[in-house]
Amino acid sequence: MATDYDAPFKKDEDSSEDSIEELKGRRNDNSSPEVDEDEAEAAEGFELPGADLSNEELSVLVLPRQADEFTCGSCFLVKHRSQIDHLEGKMIICKECAAA
Numbered sequence: 029m030a031t032d033y034d035a036p037f038k039k040d041e042d043s044s045e046d047s048i049e050e051l052k053g054r055r056n057d058n059s060s061p062e063v064d065e066d067e068a069e070a071a072e073g074f075e076l077p078g079a080d081l082s083n084e085e086l087s088v089l090v091l092p093r094q095a096d097e098f099t100c101g102s103c104f105l106v107k108h109r110s111q112i113d114h115l116e117g118k119m120i121i122c123k124e125c126a127a128a
Contacts, residue, residue: 100125 075081093099096109101119113126 093106097106098109098112098120099106100111100122101116102121102125105122107122111122111124113121113123115121
C-alpha cells in the first residue's frame with residue numbers, strides 16, 4: 029500500500045484530544061502557590077565559604093610518600109612513578125604538568 033506523505037496527519041483519534049484552551053485551564057487549576065520545600069531546612073546542609081570551622085575535626089589517615097611515588101616539581105603533588113614524564117635538572121615533572 030502506498031503512503032501519501034502530503035496528506036494531512038489528522039485522524040479520528042486526534043479529534044478526541046483536548047483543545048489548547050482546555051489544557052491551559054487544567055495547568056492553572058493544578059498549580060498551587062505553596063512551596064513544597066522549606067528554604068531554611070534546605071540551606072542547613074550547606075556550608076558557606078569563610079565559615080568558622082575551628083571546632084571541626086578531620087579524621088584522615090595521612091601516609092608518607094611511598095617508595096613507588098614521587099613529588100612533582102611543578103604541581104607538588106605526590107604521584108605514582110608511572111606518571112613521570114621527564115626530569116628537569118633535579119626536578120621530576122609529571123605527565124599532566126608536561127602536557128600543560
